[in-house]
Amino acid sequence: MPPVEANVTGADPLLLGDAVGPARAGDLNTAFQEMRETLAGRGIIDVNSTMNGGGVAEMLHRLQRYSRGAGLDARWFTLRAGPDFFALTKQLHHFLHGADASGPPLDRAGAEHYAEVCQDNARALLGAIRPGDLVVLHDPQAAGLVPHLQRAGARVIWRCHVGTDDPNTYSERAWAFLRPSLETADAYVFSRKEHVPGWLAGRRVAVIPPSIDPLSAKNRPLAPSAAAAILNQVGLRAPADGDGPAIYRRDDGSVGRVRRTPTSLFSTSPPPADAPLILQVSRWDPLKDMAGVLTSFADAGSSLDGAHLALVGPDVTGVTDDPEGGRVFAECAALWHRLPDRVRTRTHLACLPMADTEENAVIVNALQRSAAVVTQKSLAEGFGLTVTEAMWKGSPVVASAVGGIRDQIEHGVHGILLDDPSDGVSFAAHASSLVGDRYLAGVLGVGARRRVRENFLDDRQLLQQTSLYRSMAGG
Ligand code: UDP
Numbered sequence: 001m002p003p004v005e006a007n008v009t010g011a012d013p014l015l016l017g018d019a020v021g022p023a024r025a026g027d028l029n030t031a032f033q034e035m036r037e038t039l040a041g042r043g044i045i046d047v048n049s050t051m052n053g054g055g056v057a058e059m060l061h062r063l064q065r066y067s068r069g070a071g072l073d074a075r076w077f078t079l080r081a082g083p084d085f086f087a088l089t090k091q092l093h094h095f096l097h098g099a100d101a102s103g104p105p106l107d108r109a110g111a112e113h114y115a116e117v118c119q120d121n122a123r124a125l126l127g128a129i130r131p132g133d134l135v136v137l138h139d140p141q142a143a144g145l146v147p148h149l150q151r152a153g154a155r156v157i158w159r160c161h162v163g164t165d166d167p168n169t170y171s172e173r174a175w176a177f178l179r180p181s182l183e184t185a186d187a188y189v190f191s192r193k194e195h196v197p198g199w200l201a202g203r204r205v206a207v208i209p210p211s212i213d214p215l216s217a218k219n220r221p222l223a224p225s226a227a228a229a230i231l232n233q234v235g236l237r238a239p240a241d242g243d244g245p246a247i248y249r250r251d252d253g254s255v256g257r258v259r260r261t262p263t264s265l266f267s268t269s270p271p272p273a274d275a276p277l278i279l280q281v282s283r284w285d286p287l288k289d290m291a292g293v294l295t296s297f298a299d300a301g302s303s304l305d306g307a308h309l310a311l312v313g314p315d316v317t318g319v320t321d322d323p324e325g326g327r328v329f330a331e332c333a334a335l336w337h338r339l340p341d342r343v344r345t346r347t348h349l350a351c352l353p354m355a356d357t358e359e360n361a362v363i364v365n366a367l368q369r370s371a372a373v374v375t376q377k378s379l380a381e382g383f384g385l386t387v388t389e390a391m392w393k394g395s396p397v398v399a400s401a402v403g404g405i406r407d408q409i410e411h412g413v414h415g416i417l418l419d420d421p422s423d424g425v426s427f428a429a430h431a432s433s434l435v436g437d438r439y440l441a442g443v444l445g446v447g448a449r450r451r452v453r454e455n456f457l458d459d460r461q462l463l464q465q466t467s468l469y470r471s472m473a474g475g
Contacts, residue, residue, distance in 0.1 A: 002124035003077040006051055008061060009251065010068030011215075013462070019214035020459050028459045031466045032070035038470045043073040043133040045154075047125070049089070049141035051078050052354050053319030054283055055210060055385040056138050056161055061357075062213035062458055063465070077125060079141060085117045086321050092140035095174035097380035097403075098164030099287060106177045118144025118181070129154050134469055136189075140174070141321060144181045155472050157187045161210070162382040163195025163403065175199065187472060191383040191404050206468045209407060210383045211461035212392060212452070217256075218361035219392055222248060227366035228273065230258045234363055235265050236310055236348060237370070240273035248362040258363060260353040263315040264329070266336045267348040271308035275346075276372035276435045278304070281364055281386050284313045284328035284351075289377045289421065291332050296377070296424030298343045303432040308346045312367060318354030369393045372441070373434045379421050381405050388456045391415065391448035396441040398430045414451040415444055 013032060017025030044067065048056050060076050067074035088110050091103030104110055122145045129135060131153025137145050138159050146156050164171050175197050182188075187204040190196050196205055212219055222230075225244030231237035233246045246258040271277055278297065282288035290311045297309045311332060316325035332349055339347060352360050368374055374390035376399040383404030390397050391414060399405045400421035411417040416430045434441045 003047065003079050003121050004051065005128070006061070006064065006076040006078070008064040008068060008076060010070075011065045011251075012069045013066045013459075015215060016066070016457070016459050020453070020457055024459050028066075028462055029070070031463050032067075032072065035466045035470050035473075036071055038473050039072065039134075041073065042473060043075060043130065044469060045129060045133055045135045046074075046076045046138065047079065047135065047142045047145065048076075048138035049079045049081070049086070049321040050319060052357060053314045053322065055383070058218070058385060059210055060138075062216055063462060065213075066458065066462060075128065077128070079117075079121045080124075081117045081121070081141075083323060084113060086141075087323050088114055089139075089141045089321065090323055092174045092177060093162055094287065095170040096140065096160070096162045096164065097287060097382075098166060098168045098171045099380055100170060101286075106173055111177065114144055114177075118142075119148060121145060122148030125149065126152050132473075134473060140178055143178050146181050146185050150184060150186075155186045157189060157468070157472070158182055158185045159189040160195065160382075161191055162380075163190060163192070164380065165194040165403065167197065171197075187468065189468070192407055195382065195403070204472075206464065208461060208464045208468070209404060209456065210385060210388075211456045211458045212385060212388050213458045214392065216361060217248060217251065217358040218365050219389060220249070220365070222362070222365050222369055224369075227369050230363055230366040231370060232270070233258045234262055234350065234352070235267060235270050236277075236312075236350060236367065238270040238272050248358075248365075250358050256358060256362070258359055260355065260359060262350040263317075263353055264333075264351040265349070266333055267350070268345045271310070271346070271348065276307045277367075277370060278307055278309045278373045278375060278431050278435070279312065279367055279371035280310075280375045280377065281312045281367060282376070282378075283319060283322055284316055284325040284332070285322065286324065286328055287378055287380045289379050290328065291335055292379075292422065292424060293375060293377050293427070294332060294335050294347065296427045297347065297431075298339055299424060300428035300432065304428060304435065307372065307432075307435050308348065310348045310350065310367065310371075312350045312352060312364070314360070315351045315354045364389070365393075368395055371395055373398060373431050375427070375431065376400065376405065377418065377421055377427055378402055378405070384408065387415075388452055392452040392456075394445035394449045396434045396444040397448060398427065398434065408456065409448075409451075413444075414448045
């Protein structure tokens with residue numbers, strides 16, 4: 001089966017001026033014009049492994065949107081593969097993060113299967129790629145396509161969204177597996193410089209941290225009455241006076257209404273409208289440590305007594321390249337059942353429907369905006385988009401000081417960093433101090449929003465990308 005092409009509608013990059021100001025939007029527009037001239041009709045093609053769920057899909061959708069709106073021939077394909085392939089690539093993902101995992105071995109049979117799937121996908125893509133096109137292959141899933149697409153005349157960039165600051169035997173095993181495919185790539189992109197492996201010394205490497213689109217359904221302003229109504233609809237807030245209809249503006253300008261409910265919801269009753277909500281939104285991935293958040297909340301004792309906890313992730317059947325979702329969610333559900341009543345009634349697990357990406361996004365938007373504290377207690381992270389999304393909404397964040405999150409937050413200025421992500425006691429203490437001290441929460445929220453505006457909106461990332469792509473297309 002051939003890779004699937006996404007159907008993304010373009011948007012004028014000057015629209016970003018609403019959030020970043022006309023000067024920044026103008027700079028981006030100029031960069032796009034220069035890039036159009038340099039490319040002279042050649043295409044830019046992104047290839048990853050899922051169109052929904054997770055940060056890469058989230059970002060590609062928005063970056064494609066502005067690239068297409070600027071008149072570039074930008075296209076986005078996702079690989080087609082079966083569960084064995086995705087089990088193997090999830091293992092590579094964990095290993096690149098320096099984490100152990102219980103997936104399939106990276107042995108000869110695994111390498112043969114990986115090579116075969118990548119070759120099939122590359123062959124199917126060849127009809128869509130012309131000599132001179134720039135192709136950006138994302139993460140371990142697409143790494144194996146590098147040599148095939150280069151042979152077809154494309155200039156190939158490999159972009160890696162994961163990594164570890166402290167290389168270990170796991171990360172070395174992953175690099176040993178991937179390196180034969182990656183050796184010849186024309187350029188490499190990482191989210192932080194500490195994630196660049198030593199064997200890439202002397203190659204063309206760019207460090208481009210991810211970013212968010214302030215105009216997407218996930219991040220654009222949402223009236224508190226609409227946010228409240230959306231949370232009522234998904235069972236994560238009890239109705240109260242003043243709630244509006246659960247409506248939002250869609251990308252095409254039409255009015256959308258949130259109608260779906262979670263595909264799974266573990267909750268005895270919705271949190272009262274005035275209860276402070278502690279929120280983590282993540283894929284159900286062991287490295288996001290949803291179970292650790294739940295346990296820390298349960299063990300916090302009276303310090304978080306008035307607060308509720310919501311752990312929210314995508315429908316576990318909705319993220320095709322993440323085979324672990326079902327298991328991790330089931331583990332959290334089992335923990336939830338074992339909680340003492342006084343904690344269980346304040347703890348809520350929800351899998352959000354994925355059928356409509358914009359509806360899913362606006363539910364996340366409403367949650368991040370309404371939360372008293374947003375957490376990201378990850379054990380490893382390339383870059384935490386959920387952290388930046390919450391910061392943009394001025395919500396105070398408690399996040400682990402791991403990977404890219406260290407570049408996103410300066411402790412005490414834009415949020416709280418947890419030195420030890422496994423330290424549940426410190427996590428609960430920070431969350432409770434923010435729930436109790438709304439002045440501190442407000443100060444961190446203001447700092448957080450400023451930080452995102454200056455560093456982590458899409459115009460900055462698009463400028464960095466265009467600069468890299470132009471240097472390659474011209475060279
Ligand atoms: N996300 C979502 N719906 C969900 C759960 C997650 O849209 O139910 C999004 C989240 O808002 C963020 C992305 O998935 O945009 C996750 O990106 P992040 O960088 O935090 O982690 P990744 O999944 O890439 O490891």
